[in-house]
Amino acid sequence: GAGVSQSPRYKVAKRGQDVALRCDPISGHVSLFWYQQALGQGPEFLTYFQNEAQLDKSGLPSDRFFAERPEGSVSTLKIQRTQQEDSAVYLCASSLNPGQGAIHGYTFGSGTRLTVV
Amino acid sequence: QKEVEQNSGPLSVPEGAIASLNCTYSDRGSQSFFWYRQYSGKSPELIMSIYSNGDKEDGRFTAQLNKASQYVSLLIRDSQPSDSATYLCAVNSNTGGFKTIFGAGTRLFVKA
Numbered sequence: 001g002a003g004v005s006q007s008p009r010y011k012v013a014k015r016g017q018d019v020a021l022r023c024d025p026i027s028g029h030v031s032l033f034w035y036q037q038a039l040g041q042g043p044e045f046l047t048y049f050q051n052e053a054q055l056d057k058s059g060l061p062s063d064r065f066f067a068e069r070p071e072g073s074v075s076t077l078k079i080q081r082t083q084q085e086d087s088a089v090y091l092c093a094s095s096l097n098p099g100q101g102a103i104h105g106y107t108f109g110s111g112t113r114l115t116v117v
Numbered sequence: 118q119k120e121v122e123q124n125s126g127p128l129s130v131p132e133g134a135i136a137s138l139n140c141t142y143s144d145r146g147s148q149s150f151f152w153y154r155q156y157s158g159k160s161p162e163l164i165m166s167i168y169s170n171g172d173k174e175d176g177r178f179t180a181q182l183n184k185a186s187q188y189v190s191l192l193i194r195d196s197q198p199s200d201s202a203t204y205l206c207a208v209n210s211n212t213g214g215f216k217t218i219f220g221a222g223t224r225l226f227v228k229a
Contacts, residue, residue, distance in 0.1 A: 031215065042121075042205050042219035043161065056216060091160055098215045105151045105163040105207075106217065 002026075004109035006092050012115045013082045021077045021112045023092030031101050034067055034077050035091040037111070043091055049075060050098060082116045089113050120144060121208050123220035131228050136193040138223050140206030143187070149209040150182055152191045155222065156202045165191060196227040 005024040013019050025032050030051055035043035036059075045059040051072035060067070064083075069075040079086055089111040095101030122141050130136045138152075149168050153161035167173045167180040167189070179192040189208075193200055203222040210218065 033216065035219075040125075040221070042207075042221045045216045045218065048216055050215075059216075101217075102149050102209045102215055103166070103168070105153070105166055108160040108162070111160050 004092055004094050004107050006090075006109035006112050008112060009110065010113050010115075012117060015083060015116055016081050017116075018078065018080045019082055019114065021079075021090050021114070023075045023077070023094075023109060025073065025075070025092070025094035026096075026107060027073075028096065029094035030072075030097045031095045031106075032069060032075050033093045033101075033106065034075070035093065036061075037089045037091055039088075046077070046090075079114075082114075084116050087114055087116045119220070120218045121206055121220035123204075123206050123223045125221055125223060127224040127226050129226045129228060130196050132196060132198060134196050134227075136196045136200065136225055136227070138191040138193075138204050138206075138225065140189045140191075140220055141187055142189065142206075142208045142218075144208070144210045144218075145184075145187065147184075147187075147208045147210045149217075150180070150189045151207040151209070151217065152178075152180060152189075153205040153207060153219075154202045155205055161205055161219075193225075196225075198227045198229045201225055201227045 032049040034046040037043045048056040049069040064080045092109045093106035152165040165180040181190045206220040
């Protein structure tokens with residue numbers, strides 16, 4: 001696609017509910033990142049994929065967070081048993097390859113705003 | 118100590134003035150430095166990248182890097198009301214893999 005596409009754009013979940021957030025990166029982009037951005041804060045790294053391999057998940061805040069990219073394209077971030085502190089904007093970013101991203105930065109999707117009530 | 122620090126602002130400048138945004142980082146192994154602009158309710162948009170000490174100019178924007186002082190800055194000349202946004206400093210560190218670490222951002226207001 002022309003850009004990074006994320007869905008849904010907005011999600012309201014009741015506390016304890018499971019949610020799944022989707023990211024469709026730019027076609028052919030090898031590197032895919034998930035970031036979490038709380039209100040008034042900068043994006044915080046969650047996890048990184050190179051193709052289908054999850055090379056870094058050090059930023060996932062708890063074992064309730066799980067991400068996958070089974071075919072090396074679309075990625076899903078799943079949050080189980082959502083808590084109020086999970087309320088944030090979840091941003092997906094991609095780059096053609098790791099080197100390009102490290103040098104030229106990333107293209108971000110529009111994000112999914114998750115509100116847990 | 119946060120890995121990337123920015124003054125949260127808000128920084129308010131009159132239209133036509135120079136806006137100066139500053140950022141410090143803690144990892145001396147950092148190699149790539151970025152400035153992203155984020156309008157309210159929107160996602161970050163890359164506006165500048167810099168890798169070498171010194172200045173890099175692109176239109177009204179100039180990024181400055183001083184690795185010895187671990188300091189990055191962004192100058193916006195002839196500021197316009199449309200420049201009002203949050204500016205995120207971001208740093209890519211070889212020691213941290215390929216992830217990019219973001220600061221909390223500086224809010225800029227350009228008054229007409």
